Amino acid sequence: MSRVILRQLSLLIITLILLSVLSFSLTYGFPGDPVTNSSGISAEHPTYEQVRETRGFDRSIPVQYVRYVQHLARGDWGVSLQDAQPVWEEFRLRFPATLELTFLSMGLALLLGPPLGIIAAMNYKRPIDHAITALSLSGYSIPVFWFAQLSILIFAVVLEWFPIAGQINPLLDVPPVTGAILIDLFYADASIRGVAFQSAIQHLILPVLVLALVPLVLLIRLTRNAMIDVNRKKFMKGAYARGLSTTEVMMTHGIPNAMQPVTRQIGTAFSILMTNTLITEVIFSWPGLGNWLVRSIYERDYPVIQGGLVLLATLILLFNIFISLIHAWRYPQVRQEIYAQS
């Protein structure tokens, strides 16, 4: 296991270095002045010369790269071209809001996806299976922005069950401390906490349900296919032959084995979910990273785009490595494959 961890860690470091090179090259890739692109300080600004010097733009490209990484590590990500706010500060408030949506949806998908997939596989080629498969195929094909619009129209505008957009009722005074609304509630005034909690949950339900759909159907499909494969294996037949009940066979032999390929794919589901979160935030006016990033692209706010890419890619990378560690820890045969390779 320690070899697996070392391998993943070295992979992480190499990938992070490559990512920083990619992000640094954007400084020159974006049109305009490289100093402005990476720091957000325009040429007319009084501190321009100073910034130019500390970021090493009077020296060679390798020096500039090292300075760039130093700035990244220090949390000095430049200032936004739109409102001259420090990019890092802005991310610190918006990123948790995005994470809140993402993790709630991922949790919901993980809670419902595998059981539904198993039910479908156990009723292979029966009506329940066909219904679940049809649901998962259409869920997979529905564009998330259209689905979000439809659900707003139906559940928020026509039925008025949920609010249309935003994080919480603007009348309630919940100061943004972390950015994630459910955590912010604890810092809010105790007298409004109950009402605020209710309002926050109401605002959360629709975006979380919309976002959970895609990873959910992905997990259903994966689990179903894996479970069908496992059901054909001889050891399953053997377990039945020894007289174990269906529940026992499934619990001790079937499900643990079927979860192996599913665990590996959770990372992919997370990447797709992350992209969908960016789009959905725009529709629900969620004060998160995606909303801000898309606006920055219209406004050509390069320091923000650069920072956003680094942040999102790092998150996806960390999550993927975390999943592959769990995968290797939980399933010895995966470790075996890795050892055999090296």
Added chain:
Amino acid sequence: MRNHDLYYEERHPSPLEQVWIDFKRNPLAMGALYILCFILFLSILGPLIAPYGSNQQFADSISLQPAWSEAGDLRFLLGTDELGRDMLSRLIHGARYTFGLPLLVVCLAAIVGMFIGAAAALTAGVKSSTLKHLLDVLLSIPSLLLALVIVAILGPGLMNALFAIGLALIPQFLHVTRNAVVDELKKDYVVASKLNGVSALYLMVRVVLPNSVKVLVVQLTIGLSAAILDIAALGFLRLGAQPPAPEWGSMLAQSLEVAYNSPWVMALPGLALFITLISVNIVGETLRSALQHRMGR
């Protein structure tokens, strides 16, 4: 009736033929394929079939309901939008933007990715390992996010969005081709050809590629589905096709303001997108399971 099977002869259909035989057995998949052919037909000949131009306005009939409702007009089968443009014509014109162009881009990306992937499979050592790690980075970033960054560099616009999607898709094709070719190279029949002394080019084009083409076809459908979704998403975020163009995603973005008063303006482009995507996915899924079925035997 003459009996042609006079002598017993074992037929060996090519890998693609095998998949096609399996594919034809599934009526749902055939239906999806017919729908795709119809959409392809629309994206080639759409402007000739559409009753009106994509931006032709009718000042006397603004936000008209579809023809089957009380207030509808038979001239406009699917109603008109808030600027008095015929929805049906716009949808037909839009097929070219949302299905035709992504299809073209995916094919180009597939060709480029296949070439580099095949070349990468033949090399080994540091170069190959570097490429693999670089690919891992690129593959860990979702294609839409990558496309967003490329659009940020180039600026919004349909052509830039297409270019960005193409670039973002190449790593996937590269990866799949490389893996398929590496798997195939280990097999005995390839070794036999090598022993026959064929050139590297012949080995690649005539021996290995025909047998790894199945995986590539499946990847093509996955790529097409991703490309359609991405172009529509970029259009929706107003970073792809710009407003007067009848691209389905950007039509959805425009419909946001009028969705409550005239829901059909929002429902129809989304439905068109949904039908296209589900057809592509059904075809892809059937191909994939046909392939697995073949390999399982």
